[in-house]
Amino acid sequence: MLIACQKCPAQIEARLSGPGRVVRCQECHQLNAFLRHAPDGCIYFGDYKIIREAGQGANAMVSKVRYLPTGANRAIKMFCADEMSGHAQKEFMRESRTAMEMLHPNIIRVFASDILGQIPYVVMEFSSGFNMDQLLTKFGPIEQFDAMTIARYVLDALDYVWNEFLMIHRDIKPSNILLDKDGNVKVFDFGLVTGHEAAAVDLSAVEGTPYYLSPECLIEGAHLDNRSDIYSFGATLYHLIAGEPPFNYETLDQVINARLRESAPDLRNVFAHAHPAIVAIIQKMMEPEPDHRYFTAADCKQDVELVLAGQDPVNL
Secondary structure, rough: EEOOOOOOOEEEOOOOOOOEEEEEEOOOOOOEEEEOOOOOEEEEEEEEEEEEEEEEOOOEEEEEEEEEEOOEEEEEEEEEEHHHHHHHHHHHHHHHHHHHHOOOOOOEEEEEEEEOOOEEEEEEEEEEEEEHHHHHHHHHOHHHHHHHHHHHHHHOOOOOOOOHEEEEEOOOOOOHEEEEOOOHHHHHHHOOEEEHOOOOHHHHHHHOOOOOHHHEEEEOOEEHHHHHHHHHHHHHHHHHHHHHOOOOOHHHHHHHHHHHHHOOOOOHHHHOOHHHHHHHHHHHOOOOOOHOOOOOOHHHHHHHHHHHOOOOOOOO
């Protein structure tokens, strides 16, 4: 049947049943959630009342919802099943259930995950605020010591996940780090983290411009560990302070080739007043060879905290 796209004038060919479906429009390429409308005019998804759409990712859309049994606000991320293989859906369930065990003040809590009808979904803590990408767009670069204050919390979250679950995030970037309305730093999308033993890279899944991916993440069949996340967060810190990502080239091929062949750019090339110790920390995080990076996020956090205290790093 043909259904009107919610984002553009196009018509979408979709077969709907049960609670609904998430479908991508082939004209505007935006995702649409076609869900059950109740007699009261509201939209529901299982035990959740949809309040508003909050954003879209590569293959999922996020909405603010109200959990009907308790009245609590939550965020629900609904995935487009048409863009997930059967194996990917099984991995999603396994990984998101592990994410439900993660209890850390700097990680967005995951409460539930399942597949309802044709929609895989994960239910998360709802936290109002701005992600780092939004802050960069709205206010420009972040003051370097403020960025390092944010870093100490993100590094603590990464260290916790690696030590407790032997998991990596694999998608650390500005848009996945939130500063909530109370000033708390939160990392999210850990519902899509990857187990160390299962971290084979599929280059066909690389979309957009991979400004933050580690070099080994761009090598077909590579297996990753926590040092890949450390690299990605180093690239994120560079962006927060410089106002532009490292290897800021125009095309995907240029970015990939630079990532594989070039050392990390010097932050001072775009921000002359960068503190030398901060430059050194970011370059250590972004060493092309994993063995030359910080061995753990805790080692990196120690250096960050020393710099914030006006002392010299000890793990470079």
